Every structure is written in C-alpha cells, then in structure tokens.
Amino acid sequence: MKYTEIPYVDKKVSRIIFGTAMAPFIMGGDGNDLLDAVYALGVNTFDMARNYMAAELSVGRWLEEKGMRDKVVLLSKCGHPSIFGRKRINEQDIRKDFRKTSGYLKTDYIDIYLLHRDDPETKAGDIVEIFNALHAERKIGAFGGSNWTFERIAEANEYAYKHNLIPFTVSSPNFGLAEQVADPWGGGCVSISGSAGEKAREWYQENQMPVIAYSSLGRGMFSGKVKSTDKDKVAQILDDVAIKGYVSDNNFERLRRCEELAMEKGCAVSQIAMAWIYNQKLNTFAVVSTSKGERMRENIDALDMKLTEEEMMYLDLKKEVR
Amino acid sequence: MKISLMTLTMFLRAFIKFQLDHDMEDLLETYEEMMELVSETGYEAVDVTSMETALFTLDGVKGILDKNHLKVSSYIYMACFTQMDEAGMEERIESAKKAVDTAASLGTNIIMLVPQAQSEIGEYEPKAIRAQMIKHWIPIMAYAKEKGMHAVVEDTPDLKLHFCKAEDVKEVLDAVCGLELVYDSGNMLLVEENPVEYYESFADRVGYVHLKDMRIAAPAEGYADTALDGTKMKGACTGTGMVDLKAVVKCIKRHGYEGYMTVEFANGADGDFRKNLIESRKYVEALM
Numbered sequence: 001m002k003y004t005e006i007p008y009v010d011k012k013v014s015r016i017i018f019g020t021a022m023a024p025f026i027m028g029g030d031g032n033d034l035l036d037a038v039y040a041l042g043v044n045t046f047d048m049a050r051n052y053m054a055a056e057l058s059v060g061r062w063l064e065e066k067g068m069r070d071k072v073v074l075l076s077k078c079g080h081p082s083i084f085g086r087k088r089i090n091e092q093d094i095r096k097d098f099r100k101t102s103g104y105l106k107t108d109y110i111d112i113y114l115l116h117r118d119d120p121e122t123k124a125g126d127i128v129e130i131f132n133a134l135h136a137e138r139k140i141g142a143f144g145g146s147n148w149t150f151e152r153i154a155e156a157n158e159y160a161y162k163h164n165l166i167p168f169t170v171s172s173p174n175f176g177l178a179e180q181v182a183d184p185w186g187g188g189c190v191s192i193s194g195s196a197g198e199k200a201r202e203w204y205q206e207n208q209m210p211v212i213a214y215s216s217l218g219r220g221m222f223s224g225k226v227k228s229t230d231k232d233k234v235a236q237i238l239d240d241v242a243i244k245g246y247v248s249d250n251n252f253e254r255l256r257r258c259e260e261l262a263m264e265k266g267c268a269v270s271q272i273a274m275a276w277i278y279n280q281k282l283n284t285f286a287v288v289s290t291s292k293g294e295r296m297r298e299n300i301d302a303l304d305m306k307l308t309e310e311e312m313m314y315l316d317l318k319k320e321v322r
Numbered sequence: 323m324k325i326s327l328m329t330l331t332m333f334l335r336a337f338i339k340f341q342l343d344h345d346m347e348d349l350l351e352t353y354e355e356m357m358e359l360v361s362e363t364g365y366e367a368v369d370v371t372s373m374e375t376a377l378f379t380l381d382g383v384k385g386i387l388d389k390n391h392l393k394v395s396s397y398i399y400m401a402c403f404t405q406m407d408e409a410g411m412e413e414r415i416e417s418a419k420k421a422v423d424t425a426a427s428l429g430t431n432i433i434m435l436v437p438q439a440q441s442e443i444g445e446y447e448p449k450a451i452r453a454q455m456i457k458h459w460i461p462i463m464a465y466a467k468e469k470g471m472h473a474v475v476e477d478t479p480d481l482k483l484h485f486c487k488a489e490d491v492k493e494v495l496d497a498v499c500g501l502e503l504v505y506d507s508g509n510m511l512l513v514e515e516n517p518v519e520y521y522e523s524f525a526d527r528v529g530y531v532h533l534k535d536m537r538i539a540a541p542a543e544g545y546a547d548t549a550l551d552g553t554k555m556k557g558a559c560t561g562t563g564m565v566d567l568k569a570v571v572k573c574i575k576r577h578g579y580e581g582y583m584t585v586e587f588a589n590g591a592d593g594d595f596r597k598n599l600i601e602s603r604k605y606v607e608a609l610m
Contacts (some may be wrong), residue, residue, distance in 0.1 A: 028342040028343060053343075057343050084355055084359050084595045186592065235542070236542075238542075240540055
C-alpha cells in the first residue's frame with residue numbers, strides 16, 4: 001500500500017480508500033471481518049456519508065469493538081439533499097449531519113469532512129466559513145467537496161485565501177476509465193472522466209489537490225464481473241445505477257481494451273483500470289468497495305503497475321491502435 | 323370525485339433507514355418535509371397508514387397534517403388477517419376495531435384493511451387463507467358499520483395471499499356483508515386481468531379508488547411485485563406506465579363513483595419528487 005499526506009489530516013492516507021456504500025454496511029450489518037481484512041492489507045482510510053443509510057453505524061461498531069479509532073482516517077460526507085430534494089447546504093444541516101456522524105462513528109473528530117453535493121446558489125465563502133468554524137472547534141481536519149466542480153472549489157479557495165482561512169484541500173468527484181454517460185444518482189453528480197472532464201483534470205494536475213475518485217471502476221463496469229461480450233446480459237450483472245451511469249458502447253470498447261491488456265500482462269481487468277487511474281498525473285486516491293479481501297489485494301497490487309503513455313491513450317480511446 | 327395521495331413509496335426509504343438506525347429525529351423530519359411537499363404540490367388529502375400513527379402517534383400525525391392543511395382520505399390498517407391461530411384472533415379483531423376509531427379520529431370514514439402474509443402462508447390452501455380473512459373481517463365490518471364507517475379491501479399485489487383475481491375478491495366480498503372494494507387500477511395486471519373489466523365486475527361495490535400505474539421492473543430492482551408468470555412489476559409514475567388510465571377513469575365516472583381517487587404515487591426516473599407529484603396530479607385532474 002502507498003500512503004501520502006493530505007493537508008490537515010494527522011495521519012498519512014492510503015491511496016486506496018475503502019468505500020462503505022454497499023452491503024453489509026448500508027444495512028448496518030456486521031462488516032467487522034471485511035474491515036479487519038482490508039485494514040490488514042494496509043487500507044487505513046474509510047469513506048462514508050451521512051446519506052449511506054446505516055454505514056456509519058456499522059463502521060462505528062467496528063471502530064469501538066476493535067479499538068480502531070486512532071489507527072484509521074475517517075472520511076464522511078454531509079449536506080446531501082433530502083430524499084425530497086430539499087437543499088441542505090447550510091450551517092444548521094451541516095452541524096446536524098456532523099452530530100449524527102460523530103455519534104454513529106463514536107468519535108468527536110472526523111479526519112476528512114466533505115460536502116456530498118454542491119448548491120451553486122450558496123456562496124462558496126459561506127461554506128468555507130462553516131467548515132473553518134468546525135475545524136476551529138476541533139471537530140474536523142481536512143475538508144472539501146464531493147461532486148463539486150473545480151471552478152466552485154477555486155471560488156471557495158479564493159475566498160479562503162482572501163480571508164486568511166483554511167481552504168478546501170480535498171475533492172471527491174467521479175473519476176475512472178469508465179466515462180460517466182449520465183448522472184446515475186438523480187442529479188448533482190460531478191465527473192472528471194472522459195473528454196468532458198479534461199479541463200478539470202488539467203486543473204487538478206496543476207493544483208495537485210487530492211482527488212478522491214469515487215466509482216473508480218464504473219460501479220462494477222471495470223471490476224471484472226462484466227465482460228466486453230456481455231452487452232446483452234448487462235442488466236443481469238450490473239445494477240440500475242451502474243447501467244445508467246456507465247454502460248455505453250465507448251465504455252464497452254474501453255473494457256475490451258482493458259481485457260486485451262490484462263491478458264498480455266497476466267493481470268485482472270480491474271487492475272488495468274486501477275493502474276490507468278494511478279498512472280495519471282493527478283494526486284489521486286481511489287474509493288474501492290469490495291466484498292472480498294483478495295480483490296482488495298489485487299487493487300493494491302495495481303498501485304505499482306506501470307502503463308505507457310501509449311497504453312493510457314489506447315485504453316481511453318484516444319489512440320486507435322497500439 | 324376528489325384527488326388524494328398515497329405517500330407509502332415516498333416514505334419507504336426513510337422507513338427502511340429507521341428500521342436500521344432507529345433515528346426518530348431523522349424519520350420525523352422526513353415525514354414533516356414529505357407532508358409539506360404534498361401540500362405545496364396541490365394535494366388536498368392523503369391516505370394515512372397505521373404505520374404512521376404507530377410511529378408518530380395519532381396526535382402527532384394530526385398535528386402535521388393540520389399544519390399542512392391536509393385532510394385524511396382513508397386510514398390504511400395493516401395486520402395479519404390471514405393468521406391461522408384462533409387464540410390471537412380476538413386480539414387482532416379488537417386492534418382492528420381500534421383502528422376504526424382511529425380512522426374516525428382522523429376525520430375519514432374509510433378504513434382500508436390490508437392483510438399481511440405471515441411467513442408460513444405457503445403452507446395453506448388459497449381458500450383457507452381467504453376463509454381466515456373472512457372470519458376476521460365479519461366482526462370488524464359490523465363494528466365499522468356501527469360507527470358509520472366504510473371498511474374497504476383491495477385486490478392485493480402480494481399473490482401469496484390469493485386475493486387478487488376478481489373471482490377470489492368476489493368470494494370474500496360476498497361473504498362479508500357491507501365490505502367494499504378498494505379498486506386498484508394496477509394490481510390485477512399481476513394476475514393478467516383487465517383493469518376496466520375488473521371495475522365493471524365490482525362497480526356497485528367500490529368504496530374507494532387507488533389510481534395506480536404499472537411498469538415492468540428490471541431484474542435487479544428491489545420492492546417489485548411478482549406476476550403469475552414471474553414478471554416483476556412496480557408502480558409507475560402516473561400516466562407513464564402500462565395501465566390505460568384514461569379508460570379506467572372513464573369507466574369510474576360512468577359508474578358514478580364520487581369519492582376520493584388516491585394517486586398511488588411512484589416517482590419518475592429523474593427522481594424529481596416535486597415535479598412528478600405535480601404532473602401526476604395534473605394528469606389525473608385532466609382525466610376527471
């Protein structure tokens with residue numbers, strides 16, 4: 001496992017972050033064995049959100065029962081719109097979410113605290129002030145936005161620098177080899193994948209702001225469970241969200257090219273897709289959800305895999321032949 | 323005819339979360355927000371379920387509805403009316419009678435009795451299951467009538483109850499004097515029966531209407547109903563599914579039904595509750 005520092009986070013953060021938006025965590029189930037297994041493999045950072053049903057409850061149980069709080073980095077997200085679409089990016093709702101998150105995780109401190117969505121009608125500066133207050137109260141370490149455009153992050157940070165405040169130091173957009181073809185979550189999602197995300201990637205490359213890539217394997221599209229010849233059966237393999245967001249002819253071609261390279265290199269398709277992320281010139285971390293420790297092992301091994309520039313372009317359909 | 327709204331599918335995710343984390347603060351906040359949205363999108367009434375009065379108390383529910391100027395179009399009471407133990411039957415009947423009183427307190431004269439299948443229901447013959455419904459419902463119906471209430475039952479989408487086909491529903495309605503039908507415009511598709519013909523066969527016994535549209539569900543979709551042929555189906559956003567609601571409402575009007583038509587709301591794929599609630603209401607209003 002590789003680790004690196006993120007400003008305002010006390011511990012080094014593993015490059016692979018374990019995602020809890022899955023069973024058994026969202027149902028509040030016992031995920032202790034799985035969490036133990038991924039921790040043992042070197043993953044020390046865990047991604048949650050107030051909106052992930054009972055995931056925080058589940059992880060909180062593990063933290064308490066196994067005495068893990070001081071050994072791990074906790075990332076959680078706040079301010080997701082309500083079920084009915086009410087915007088919740090305001091001090092009252094953010095503090096309420098923090099209270100609940102800290103209660104369920106049985107901790108008074110969240111290492112990385114992100115807004116789950118943006119509300120462009122809210123002044124970025126107001127949000128910077130709220131997060132700075134939480135930081136000053138020693139409730140949170142680093143903060144930032146998930147599903148925030150780089151332009152809005154820049155706006156927030158301009159305010160922060162002008163007012164001598166702590167800026168956003170983390171961003172968590174969708175990023176991966178699978179181009180997001182439609183917002184899979186009903187609105188407000190931001191992806192920096194594909195041709196539409198090029199400008200964003202340039203910004204992140206220049207700024208080296210940590211990019212915590214969610215759905216890094218296209219919600220299963222590049223995990224190995226779908227084959228490029230499975231176009232007709234994809235509804236039986238992937239869930240609605242994955243189909244809506246990531247199933248396209250272009251992504252199936254990317255998958256085919258992943259399979260080709262995986263065969264040549266003697267590795268798994270998911271490792272090629274992960275290596276593609278890690279060979280970018282961005283400061284990338286990947287959120288990975290897996291139900292099996294050995295799958296996590298494969299993802300970790302991918303951190304060391306090198307891809308040539310030509311292979312990178314070929315995988316992303318920027319080059320037709322190698 | 324007037325329009326009301328069934329909020330069950332709107333509230334489902336919040337209820338599931340509550341069952342996992344027991345966070346009443348979140349649940350209540352969601353419920354209040356839901357009723358505010360219902361009112362803002364132009365509905366005058368809602369069906370209230372026994373789940374809501376159990377969670378938030380009768381006064382709690384009334385307070386929230388009053389605040390949002392919402393009336394109660396029906397009270398939906400769910401219980402194990404197919405449970406075979408004779409020992410528990412008296413208690414189940416008494417609880418249902420209390421539900422009749424609750425309905426009255428909420429200001430509605432409609433109590434909908436919803437049978438919940440017990441885990442071992444597959445061990446029993448269909449006729450025995452319906453016989454048990456009848457045994458429960460006869461005394462409940464008598465009490466409801468005494469209180470000036472209409473007791474109504476629906477062709478249910480849970481086919482394990484064997485209470486969806488017109489002939490099965492007729493068997494029970496014939497056996498329970500005064501019991502009326504909640505005509506649900508979509509559930510009979512699960513048993514391959516035609517919605518308009520279904521209404522025609524029960525026209526003089528319809529006590530309430532649920533306007534439900536239906537769609538085929540994807541294999542991995544949760545909370546779908548299973549049709550006789552194994553097809554998965556779910557509710558669809560009103561006017562976007564398989565049910566010919568124009569023909570259904572025309573039939574309902576022709577037979578002179580004048581009560582509430584509850585929109586059995588299902589959100590659209592865009593997830594926009596506000597927009598889809600308004601469009602569903604306008605769709606039904608246009609048919610009326």
